[in-house]
Amino acid sequence: MAASEAKPPAAARSQARERAVAYLTSRHRFRLAEVLPWVLALAAYFLLPDRMTFGGQVLIMVMFALSLDLILGYAGIVTLGHAAFFGIGAYTVGLLAARLNYSEPISGLIAAALVAGLIGFITGWFLLRYRGLTLLMLTLATAIMLQETGNLRSDISGGYDGLPGLTIAPLFGVFQYDLYGHVNYLYVLGVLAVIFFFVRRLVYSPFGQALTGIRENVRRMHAIGSPVHRRLVTVYTIAAAIAGVAGALFTQTNAYVTLTVFDFDVSAKVMVMLILGGTGRLYGAFAGAVVYMVLEDYFSKLSPTFWQFGIGLLLVLAVLFARRGLLGLIEDAGRYFARGKP
């Protein structure tokens, strides 16, 4: 073996080795700071009881942004059509309830995940041969085509008037949804926790590492024998399924759905949230979605006509001063202050 050739001082070498091994074996371990978002989410439940409907919407967007982080932040797939899967999930649950009178929530989520995942698999298999601008246009076109299909068959989809007044069966057959969204909030939070656990396992696994490799250097991945296309289609399918679950929760908690869920706005908004929070770092989705939604809510009350100015300003500031998102900013600040220490 080649290693026997090297002769740096053995002690120093093994020390460096131990450090390297220690880093890698601890990288995926749960850190205390990771409790924070969940504690905050639970605290919000007790401290802001009259804002739970809004809170549920925020958590749904967190989940949607998290699904985008898998493909954009980790695998480096740039898409402007992620709303397609959110919309498919939303309509799976909506159509089941409106047309087939089937509204059991948990199985509805699973159905939404399967349908969105299937569409993700099929479109991904074709689209993920392309990258960059081409991919951007193709994903955008996919979402528009789905929206127009819904529009064409408005007898089924309800068109832009949507499927209003859906009745959703009680959760586990017991917990009826209340007007104030308390049950909804905990329901969405629970689903988010399950999905987050899965996503977290995934990004620290060898598969997740391979995705990062594809983002960092595709040519190198080909050269070391990685089946790049298969990896991309796999993660695209998973992300589509998660986006589908987020869409399904959207329909279940609002008890209505219209074709606007496929809007370009929705795809763009979720991307803005993720970039604002920080891509490829799991919790960027949390920070971005919460900050965006809260500010949007605040600005729109402040000035119902010009609220978008505030969001625009925020984005300009983020691009100028926080290129790696809010979490990147916090990280930089942490490093800056840590420098003072010995």
Next chain:
Amino acid sequence: MSVAALQVQGLNRAFGALPVTRDVDLTLEKGARRALIGPNGAGKTTLVNLITGALKPHSGRVLLDGEDITLTGQAERARRGLARTFQINQLFRGLPVLQNVGMAISERDGHGNNMWRPLGSSRVIMDEALDYLDALRLTDDALKLVRELPYGRQRLVEIAIALAQKPRVLLLDEPAAGVPSSETHLILDVVASLDPDIAILIIEHDMDVVFRFAKEITVLVQGAVFTQGTPEEIMANAAVRAVYLGEESHRGGRHG
């Protein structure tokens, strides 16, 4: 007679109207130590890209261990034991050095489909990756991001990744280019200490490296094989000196 590790037969490739590879035949026996030399623009890197599958030939065949891989994808060729280094670094710049090498091992052993087990829990992969880093004196840099390293040290990572693939055929595209001369010997030592069964093709401009390393030399000129032979034969070949070694011919005395 045993099957050659790598065989290239009648390979042709053009970019538009410009033929860059013309009827190239090349054979690497098991354990070959062959250098590919030629003036700039001779089509050396294109040939490597054709062999690895990064480019498709317009005609001709590539055989790995006697099996036709002309239509096989790049990744599949890599999994079958064909590894390369790039003339210009192709690394995961935003990832630690250790992970760059670990990635190659993980893909080689087919762990890349695993979505559940944390990467860091595989001590075997980490230890193996660290062995390659040790050999190239990169252990101290194991946790640094690749982009934080000077270019010459990044070249060593490029080599470490290729070694980690445990190839049967290894194509080195100017491995020492950009490496400070104080560290070139590291690369050569490591390459020299590789399993003698591995067939190696090295593209190199540094004639000292070529003559130290290679047992056979192929000269490529304008996309075609100009001649091939032992280092002594190539050194003695007046035509080769005219097209390529011209400015270096004073060194011929060492061999003559």
